Amino acid sequence: MTDEKARTLRFEIFRMDPSDPQSEPRMQEFELDETPYMTLFLALNRIREEQDPTLQFDFACRSAVCGSCGMLVNGRPVLGCQTLTSELPDTIRLHPLPGFKLVGDLSVDTGTWFRGMAEQVGAWVHEREPFDPEAQEARMDDDLARAIYEGERCIECGCCVAGCGVANVNPKFVGPAGMNRIKRFMIDPRDSRDEEEWFDIVANDDGVFACAGLMACHDVCPKDLPLLEVYAYLRRKALGTGAARPRELLQIGSSPGA
Ligand code: SF4
Ligand code: SF4
Numbered sequence: 001m002t003d004e005k006a007r008t009l010r011f012e013i014f015r016m017d018p019s020d021p022q023s024e025p026r027m028q029e030f031e032l033d034e035t036p037y038m039t040l041f042l043a044l045n046r047i048r049e050e051q052d053p054t055l056q057f058d059f060a061c062r063s064a065v066c067g068s069c070g071m072l073v074n075g076r077p078v079l080g081c082q083t084l085t086s087e088l089p090d091t092i093r094l095h096p097l098p099g100f101k102l103v104g105d106l107s108v109d110t111g112t113w114f115r116g117m118a119e120q121v122g123a124w125v126h127e128r129e130p131f132d133p134e135a136q137e138a139r140m141d142d143d144l145a146r147a148i149y150e151g152e153r154c155i156e157c158g159c160c161v162a163g164c165g166v167a168n169v170n171p172k173f174v175g176p177a178g179m180n181r182i183k184r185f186m187i188d189p190r191d192s193r194d195e196e197e198w199f200d201i202v203a204n205d206d207g208v209f210a211c212a213g214l215m216a217c218h219d220v221c222p223k224d225l226p227l228l229e230v231y232a233y234l235r236r237k238a239l240g241t242g243a244a245r246p247r248e249l250l251q252i253g254s255s256p257g258a
């Protein structure tokens with residue numbers, strides 16, 4: 001990018017402070033000269049430093065790891081830290097992620113939603129045997145370990161939830177991130193929940209059958225998690241394909257068109 005080609009970007013940013021009863025939702029405009037390799041993180045920091053120190057937004061890692069910088073950019077949920085302004089038109093409209101409690105301006109509270117979802121689906125290894133500190137570490141098949149790790153790559157950014165129409169109207173829906181979390185524990189042989197317990201979690205009005213299956217979540221996930229496969233796997237499971245054991249479940253989950 002050369003100086004003569006540098007653009008003046010026009011930002012239209014949602015503003016509201018829910019802690020102030022006088023605050024009304026509105027859009028505020030800012031202009032900024034684009035610089036080479038400018039990300040939304042850099043642009044918003046410059047706006048805050050040079051034009052309005054009250055602007056609220058979240059960033060921490062700046063490298064698509066912490067999940068704190070999700071926002072709607074021209075209507076699409078993305079991570080601000082990995083979005084280059086050069087990929088966007090001259091006018092950039094920014095809104096907070098829908099589906100989460102607004103903290104202020106572009107900042108939302110994703111933590112409360114993810115904690116509620118984790119409690120709803122029991123997002124931890126349920127072990128019935130008492131802990132034996134003398135027991136040898138259990139071995140795990142490499143492919144199975146990789147499949148579990150795949151589910152663990154979720155950074156809880158909330159982009160998939162924001163992009164999901166069902167999650168936006170039903171706060172109890174476990175959402176795409178919740179379905180991903182369920183599958184991660186379902187295939188883990190250390191989790192001793194039985195078929196009936198899984199069925200109760202998956203096959204209810206707030207579980208997989210609430211999903212409309214149009215896969216907006218899959219399209220917007222910045223970590224490219226295979227949410228389409230997760231959805232198909234859980235649906236098959238809920239429809240009763242599996243009195244299967246973990247290895248068989250893993251094969252179902254990774255087969256094309258599952
Ligand atoms: S496929 Fe299901 S979970 Fe994904 S966005 Fe659509 S309704 Fe939401
Ligand atoms: S599944 Fe993807 S989009 Fe959804 S919270 Fe996890 S990383 Fe973000």
Ligand code: FES
Nearest residue numbers: 060062067069081
């Ligand atoms: S700042 Fe951490 S994911 Fe963007």
